[in-house]
Amino acid sequence: MQPLTSRSKTVERKPMTMWEKMYVPAIAKGMSITFGHMFKKKPTVNYPEKTRPFSPVFRGLHVLNRDEEGRERCTACGLCAVACPAEAITMDAAERLPGEENLYREEKYAAKYEINMLRCIFCGLCEEACPKDAIYLSETFAPSNYGRSKFIYGKEELLIPNPKTQPEEFAKAKGNK
Ligand code: SF4
Ligand code: SF4
Secondary structure, three states: OOOOOOOOOOOOOOOOOHHHHOOHHHHHHHHHHHHHHHOOOOOOOOOOOOOOOOOOOOOOOEEEOEOOOOOEOOOOOOHHHHHOOOOOEEEEEEEOOOOOOOOEOOOEEEEEEEEEOOOOOOOOHHHHHOOOOOEEEOOOOOOOOOOHHHHEEOHHHHEOOOOOOOHHHHHHHHOOO
């Protein structure tokens, strides 16, 4: 029969030898590959005791930032929500009252700020859109959970610790951001 291409090969079905019928060469070849891997560097790590270093551009869980005086930076301008391609951010704005200057940096602040982590694709556009350096993506994960509602993070989960009252926790959350 005329071959369809010039690269086609005729497959030969040679009868198996005695050795091949006993699978000795195949077993020896398989064992040599297994033993070879015993002396190679392990590609796995003992997670969670050990973790791999993150890439410098890794984008994890969001953090709502405070300034050096511990005041919330977010002014509820909504630019992050507009920039978000997954429509994962919702917020309610409120006006700062007299006497709250030590809590909120601007005259307007986010009384409610929520991110739906099941919608989020961790693109980082909210961080880029923010004019107040009020949100950034950290090097942590959203922990697993059984309920979908637990993946809607509010201000309690997102706000960074206060640098004045919890300086160690603040530095840890800040990392190299
Ligand atoms: S990281 Fe991207 S998808 Fe997630 S909240 Fe920010 S803008 Fe939206
Ligand atoms: S996080 Fe930034 S962009 Fe988003 S509402 Fe607050 S100030 Fe505006």
